[in-house]
Amino acid sequence: MSALQDILDKMYVDPELLEQLGEEQKQILFIKMREEQLRRWRDNEARVEQEQKNGSGQLPKKNRRGIKWLTGKDGEVWTWVMGDHPADMTIEQIIDKEAQEQARKIAEKEVLLESFSMDVPFLMQTWMNSS
Secondary structure, X not given: OOHHHHHHHHOOOOHHHHHHOOXXXXXXXXXXXXXXXXXXXXXXXXXXXXXXXXXXXXXXXXXXXXXXXXXXXXXXXXXXXXXXXXXOOOHHHHHHHHHHHHHHHHHHHHHHHHHHHHHHHHHHHHHHHHO
């Protein structure tokens, strides 16, 4: 079995081997791996379709699960690339916003705990006086 066939079977390239390859060889390897990935996907789709036609391999309705992708006006799967739209936040802004939200939640918990700990002596005194 050739090294290429071994890589395509496993769909894994040893990092040491990858370092030894030139840029053009890496591109060729990537293309071959992608072709193999597509071939496997098509084979699997054909197998599933054949099983459905034959009536075997069908899952009971209650166990069926699926994904419905959001599609654009062109009917293609809708995608969004962060930063493409002028109103999009940068990654730094997103990280800052998340950090502020986390800090706010921590502060709320601290205030709640502090107010509870202040109320405990008052509650104890009230309870003792009512006995």
